[in-house]
Amino acid sequence: MSRVRTVREWLSRELVRPRFGAVLLATFGALALVLAAIGTYGLIAYAVVQRTKEIGIRMALGARPRVIVGQILGRGMKLAGLGVCLGVVGALALTRVIRGMLAGVSSNDPVSFALSVALLIGGAALACVLPARRASRVDPVVALRSE
Numbered sequence: 001m002s003r004v005r006t007v008r009e010w011l012s013r014e015l016v017r018p019r020f021g022a023v024l025l026a027t028f029g030a031l032a033l034v035l036a037a038i039g040t041y042g043l044i045a046y047a048v049v050q051r052t053k054e055i056g057i058r059m060a061l062g063a064r065p066r067v068i069v070g071q072i073l074g075r076g077m078k079l080a081g082l083g084v085c086l087g088v089v090g091a092l093a094l095t096r097v098i099r100g101m102l103a104g105v106s107s108n109d110p111v112s113f114a115l116s117v118a119l120l121i122g123g124a125a126l127a128c129v130l131p132a133r134r135a136s137r138v139d140p141v142v143a144l145r146s147e
Contacts (some may be wrong), residue, residue, distance in 0.1 A: 033119065033120070036083075036123065036124070040129065041127040041128070042130065044072065044127065046131070047131075048131045048132075049135060052138060053143055053144065056138050057143075059140040068138075069132040069135070072135050073129070076124060076125070076128030077124065079124075080128075087120070092108070
């Protein structure tokens with residue numbers, strides 16, 4: 001008996017590859033979330049810049065900043081909701097592929113799906129807040145004079 005090891009040592013050696021895979025997937029998932037948030041921010045910010053004159057007219061006619069923020073956030077959340085719905089359908093279609101990679105969780109785990117959806121919607125909401133707040137601060141006189 002030259003190789004006497006504790007169960008903890010044996011498990012740590014056996015789980016090196018699965019742990020590495022999990023860390024790698026988590027890293028890529030976090031990177032994808034950040035890239036999605038940056039893309040959403042860019043899209044909404046571009047839409048706000050394109051609609052600055054319209055927003056200025058609305059503000060001049062008495063629209064409240066809260067209404068403007070709500071419209072911008074609503075537009076961003078519609079896009080995020082569509083993307084999340086398509087992603088959930090795709091994920092459910094590909095559960096057979098990842099079934100072998102999961103340990104202790106079913107491939108159709110509703111809690112995992114709910115947390116993923118909440119995280120993505122939350123990231124999209126945060127990405128939409130800055131352009132929405134910027135749109136609510138548009139000075140009507142400046143917006144109408146530009147061009």
